[in-house]
Amino acid sequence: MMSDNDPVRRALCPGSFDPVTNGHLDIIGRCASLYDEVVVAVFVNQSKSSLFTVDERHEMLTDVTAKWPNVTIDTFEGLVVDYCRQHEIPVIVKGLRAVSDFDYELQMAQMNRGLAGVDTLFMPTNPEYSFLASSLVKEIAKWGGDVSSLVPPNVLVRLTERTGSTT
Numbered sequence: 001m002m003s004d005n006d007p008v009r010r011a012l013c014p015g016s017f018d019p020v021t022n023g024h025l026d027i028i029g030r031c032a033s034l035y036d037e038v039v040v041a042v043f044v045n046q047s048k049s050s051l052f053t054v055d056e057r058h059e060m061l062t063d064v065t066a067k068w069p070n071v072t073i074d075t076f077e078g079l080v081v082d083y084c085r086q087h088e089i090p091v092i093v094k095g096l097r098a099v100s101d102f103d104y105e106l107q108m109a110q111m112n113r114g115l116a117g118v119d120t121l122f123m124p125t126n127p128e129y130s131f132l133a134s135s136l137v138k139e140i141a142k143w144g145g146d147v148s149s150l151v152p153p154n155v156l157v158r159l160t161e162r163t164g165s166t167t
């Protein structure tokens with residue numbers, strides 16, 4: 001039972017979100033019902049080529065998370081643990097699609113815990129989205145495949161504009 005003196009329970013959902021998919025939204029929405037405040041942070045990765053700018057990814061996320069008042073969007077370049085420290089966020093929430101995600105996610109979770117005492121909680125994705133990845137969405141959209149069931153409508157519009165695809 002929470003009282004007025006209890007601290008705000010805050011969680012971070014970090015990622016590239018290039019672009020945000022229905023799989024990400026499933027995790028963000030469930031996280032929003034478990035925590036008082038959820039920060040979704042777009043992490044800049046200079047070594048990864050992206051389809052959308054960080055600002056575009058931020059805009060798309062802002063649109064699609066507007067229905068959850070306790071979700072805010074931010075961008076950051078640096079370590080996840082530094083972001084957590086600066087914003088007093090004790091926990092990272094990550095979606096796990098399949099066992100294949102686990103090795104790398106476990107490694108990062110243990111590293112982040114060792115670096116700064118920040119814990120990671122893994123949330124199994126909705127099986128409906130277990131195959132879904134932003135990289136696949138971009139490839140399919142680029143070749144004119146139908147990704148309308150995989151991304152929210154505003155992302156579909158931007159993908160269509162960016163890739164020149166007509167579907």
Ligand code: PNS
Binds near residue numbers: 014045078107108112
């Ligand atoms: O959506 P992605 O590309 O799977 O997200 C990966 C992300 C951004 C969560 C990961 O690359 C990350 O944590 N980047 C920030 C840099 C960092 O903290 N690296 C050390 C991890 S132990």
